[in-house]
Amino acid sequence: MTSLSLIKISFALSLFFFLLPSSSSSRLSFTTIKNHDQSLTTSYPQSQTERLLRSFNLFPEDLVNIIDNEPGFTPGSLVEKKFSFLAASGSSVEDLGHHAGYYSLPHSKAARMFYFFFESRANKDDPVVIWLSGGPGCSSSIALFYENGPFKLANNLSLVWDDYGWDKASNILFVDQPTGTGFSYTSDESDIRTNEEGVSNDLYDFLQAFFKEHPQFSKNDFFITGESYAGHYIPALASRVHKGNKAKEGIPINLKGFAIGNGLTNPELQYPAFTDYAVDKGLITKEDQDKINKLIPNCEQATKSCQTNGGNSCLQAYKACQSIFESILSIAGDINYYDVRKKCEGSLCYDFSNAVTFLNDRTVKAAIGVKNLKFVSCSRTVYNAMLNDWMKNLEVDIPSLLDDGIRMLVYAGEEDLICNWLGNSRWVHAMKWSGQKGFESATSVKFVVDGAAAGDLTSHGPLSFLKVYKAGHMVPMDQPKAALQMLKNWMGGELAA
Structure with missing residues (x-):
């Protein structure tokens, strides 16, 4: 293991990085950075977003990156540079292949x-994997440093190689999206996305440009992965890529599969599972459940209305269904709802603030091509903008993907409340596709890692569901060895019951 302090990184970066080309498309001459709390929705969800930020100990100074008077925008241009956070390990920029x-x-x-x-x-020649974090509006860099990236970020801001980083089995992309998330930005508020059509089109355009920039990877197998609200992004992007391939748009993308970790995909089936999960975990009593369950019919009816009518009916569905979750928390107290084995001590559930400090370091930002821009760990503005998308059912395009042989893995840490394994299991089993009966009758087996049971696996044809033991919302963080083995087996077509 080789670690590198932030001070040493500053020295290493000065030796191992080159400047972006001096062209209008590569200049990042930021001027005024504005804190836009856009009036895209009502103020209702503020308590929910505050809880999200507080639970991760993420307090971005900016709600979103909206830049005034940013010059030199060239649509479709891609500007990339190589860098090394771990140059002191003896590896060169070229050896590491970090971009x-x-x-x-x-x-x-x-x-x-x-x-x-x-x-x-x-x-x-390993597959190309794209990782999408949820929120909506949380940067994929959080996963990079704390879940499945090449290295971990320690409390003293040193970087250490991760023995279970997913780059040990894939060429991996971490993307800050939708616009306004992380280091992604715009100078026009209308670019803040509000639905999966906008999200998936942006990602598809990016992938086309990426494979044009890196043609040596365009023939590799391609897999879409992520967690949490990416349970929306992932199937939307998989469908967009598959449709683009069928229509012979641009560069063919060799899509083989998509994996959703502790995701929100079909809210109508997942929200009613909250109370069953909470009772099973001892968070509430059966009497509590009976009272809270009176909220479920309104949630289900509002969610159906959202699918049909869209717009404000989806915000009403969000309010109706979130009341189930909020009622459980009012009884359960200060639990970590991403991992019910833990308590939220004070304002903390997880502390990811070191990533914010590290990425806001001037030398680090210069190394990766970011200048006078603050890292937005989780954007409240992006979160609010996507609220009418929240209650949409993103399962709808999955059956056609499965029927065309595109593999899907849904995995879930068993200790997560907010996107719990039970709700995920229910929508996966209820999904109507050509192999539904075969999946429902499939026998569950143990997922074994190094001779020890690490989860319960159900598979049939291109569909697999895995409940991961001793893991919360972020499986690669809690069970890194099992997560890497899961990825390897699944991409290799060997994750089967």
Whole structure:
């Protein structure tokens, strides 16, 4: 293991990084950074977003990155540079194959999407994997440093190679999206996305540009992964890629599968599962459940209305269904609802603030091509903008993907409340597709890692469901060895019951 303090990084970066080309598309001459708390929705969800930020100990100074008078926007341009946070390990920039860049979204007024790309430590012919974090509005860099990136960020701001980083089995992308998340930004508020059509089109455009920039990876197998609200993003992007391939749009993307970790995909079936899960975990009593369950019919009816009518009916569904979750928390107290084995001590559930400190360091930002821009760990503005999307059922396009042989893995840490394994299991089992009966009758087996049971696995054809033991909302953080083995087996077509 090789660690590198932030002070040493400053020295290493000065030796191992080169400047972006001096062109209008590569200049990041930021002027005024504004804190826009846009009036895209009502103020109702403020308590929910405050809880999200507080639970992760993430307190961004800016609600979203909206830049005034940002010059030089060239739609469709991609500017990338190589870097090394671990140059002191003896590896060169070329050896490590670490990249960071900005892509100027063509279907926007002035939006630039930030990403990290890490080439495989094992074999450049390994699959290409894209990782999407949820929120909505939380940066994928949180996962990079605390879940499945090439290295971990320690409390003293040192970086240590991660033995279970997913770059040990794949060439992996971490993307800050939708616009306004992390280091992604715009100079026009209309670029803040409000639905999965906008989200998936942006990501598809980015992938086209990425494979054009890196043609040596375009023939590799491609997998879409992520967690939490990415239970919306992932199936939307998988569908968009598959449709693009069928229509022969641009560069063919060799989509083989998509994996959703502790995701929100079909709210109508997942919200009613809250009380069953909470009773099973001893968070509430059966008497409590009977009272809270009186809220379920209104939630279900409002969710159906959202699917049909959209718009404000979806916000009403959000309010109706969130009342179930809020009622459980009012009884359960200060539990960590991402891992019910733990308590939220004071304002903390998890402390990811070191990532914010690290990424806001001037030398680090210069190394990855970011200048006078503050890192927005979780954007309240992006969260609010996506509220009418929240209660949408993103299962709808999945059956056609499965029927065309695209593999899907749904995995869930058993200790997570907010996107619990029970709700995920219910929507997966209820999904109508050609293999539904076979999946329902499939026998569950143990998922074994190094001779020990690490989860319960159910598989049939292209569909797999895995409940992961001793893990909360962020499976790669809680069970890194099992998560890496899961990824390897699944991408290799060997994750089968």
